[in-house]
Ligand SMILES: Nc1ncnc2c1ncn2[C@@H]1O[C@H](COP(=O)(O)OP(=O)(O)OP(=O)(O)O)[C@@H](O)[C@H]1O
């Protein structure tokens with residue numbers, strides 16, 4: 001997929017920006033706080049309807065403004081679309097999305113219109129943090145492939161909120177549980193089976209790819225990186241509706257639902273030992289990169305075309321070998337790379353270089369002329385040494 005045009009209005013520190021990026025590699029240099037990540041975040045908003053950072057929609061609107069927007073024209077092998085997203089902060093905060101100038105009723109309609117994979121230093125959290133980060137990783141990938149998965153996730157969450165509300169209400173009022181709970185449990189069971197099925201299918205693909213990619217990057221065929229899905233249903237025949245009914249009393253005490261896909265995890269091991277507890281920093285980094293690279297491979301294979309890639313500040317974190325592997329994997333994909341420092345120039349690779357700078361708190365992006373001072377595409381081995 002290729003982004004032909006980006007327009008931002010009152011988005012974070014961008015008052016107005018129009019950009020026609022290169023179909024290959026786009027490099028963004030700029031000082032800390034200039035607006036590089038903000039630009040990648042805007043692309044993420046147009047793909048998934050939300051930021052890749054854990055932030056509220058309202059924060060993406062330029063401070064003091066009533067609304068902010070991001071627009072993208074994207075071209076796929078078989079498609080061409082215009083995506084517009086508009087955010088309004090305030091008490092009646094609103095988020096509206098238009099695809100090809102038609103307002104969408106459900107966020108699910110935008111899934112897959114612009115597919116992307118983002119690499120950032122926070123990827124290490126995939127190894128170090130709790131299951132929520134890894135569920136988000138699975139959800140981001142699968143939602144871009146399967147709209148029915150995204151819908152099931154949304155509907156599951158809604159039904160669970162209703163079930164939890166009934167339980168909390170019953171506990172507070174010291175009343176018997178509202179019999180309506182049965183309906184919400186039935187809805188949860190229906191959507192959970194879709195979530196469980198899709199997660200199993202795609203985590204199996206992740207597992208196959210990760211093992212191979214990890215060995216390629218580490219150069220140690222003896223190091224076995226394994227990922228396995230840890231689902232609430234041990235078996236596809238498990239009856240989640242029944243499990244929920246049986247755990248009602250316990251859930252009543254806790255005031256929340258204790259089992260279900262909202263508790264699932266992706267277990268990560270190195271040589272059959274917990275990655276989080278036993279792996280070195282470098283091994284964790286390789287594992288995180290392998291997970292993201294397998295996401296890129298799977299999206300490309302399943303969808304028949306490469307997603308757009310966003311590399312936020314990751315190049316400086318990677319050593320030569322990891323960089324080379326990542327860049328090989330990128331291949332022909334349209335890529336947006338941010339750097340906070342200068343690099344060397346490699347004119348061999350088709351690319352465009354931009355400088356991002358901020359004046360009076362407002363960001364601007366200026367295309368650099370090709371030349372020795374213009375920044376780099378770090379693709380050739382000698383450039384890293
Ligand atoms: N809603 C907003 N309104 C105005 N400015 C904002 C808003 N949100 C963030 N900013 C500004 O955006 C800047 C941060 O931008 P960004 O995170 O893109 O920087 P960066 O270029 O990626 O920096 P680094 O190299 O440190 O990662 C900060 O100066 C911040 O004050």
Ligand SMILES: [Mg+2]
Pocket residue numbers: 036037038312313
């Ligand atoms: Mg940044």
